[in-house]
Amino acid sequence: MSVTAQSTPHTCDGCLDRREVLVRAGLVTVGVAAAGVLAACGGSDTPSDDAPAAASGGALAQVSDIPVGGALSAKDADGKPIILLQPEAGTVVALSAVCTHQSCTVAPDGDELVCPCHGSVYDLTGANVSGPAPSPLPEVDVHVSNGAVLAGKA
Ligand code: FES
Numbered sequence: 001m002s003v004t005a006q007s008t009p010h011t012c013d014g015c016l017d018r019r020e021v022l023v024r025a026g027l028v029t030v031g032v033a034a035a036g037v038l039a040a041c042g043g044s045d046t047p048s049d050d051a052p053a054a055a056s057g058g059a060l061a062q063v064s065d066i067p068v069g070g071a072l073s074a075k076d077a078d079g080k081p082i083i084l085l086q087p088e089a090g091t092v093v094a095l096s097a098v099c100t101h102q103s104c105t106v107a108p109d110g111d112e113l114v115c116p117c118h119g120s121v122y123d124l125t126g127a128n129v130s131g132p133a134p135s136p137l138p139e140v141d142v143h144v145s146n147g148a149v150l151a152g153k154a
Pocket of ligand 1: 099100101102103104115116117118119120131132133
């Protein structure tokens with residue numbers, strides 16, 4: 001007795017033919033690539049997640065965390081990105097970290113505040129130094145109490 005293989009075409013309701021498998025694989029690949037591009041672009045247009053959220057009790061940061069003559073990324077009480085500056089020991093100033101060009105999050109870089117999206121540069125007072133940003137970074141009201149930086153005026 002011998003068994004011979006028969007080459008009957010595979011038929012299956014619900015199965016995908018080869019062409020459909022290839023088309024669907026291509027769509028998945030395009031979708032994954034698009035998601036990656038959106039994620040890469042979207043990250044710079046949203047507030048930075050690098051800055052610590054406001055601590056419980058309302059403190060945005062401790063004064064001791066802000067370098068004298070320097071800046072620290074933080075978030076305000078609403079979770080919006082801000083930059084805390086300590087131009088002289090014990091004096092804290094806050095600026096919005098939302099770039100006035102297209103709202104990317106500006107970050108301290110040495111003695112400058114730099115926007116990663118299109119290269120606007122601000123000085124440590126928030127004034128424009130270079131780049132396409134049309135106006136300075138606005139000040140945000142903060143005050144110091146017992147070594148903590150708190151939102152709002154004193
Ligand atoms: S969003 Fe900051 S330079 Fe364009």
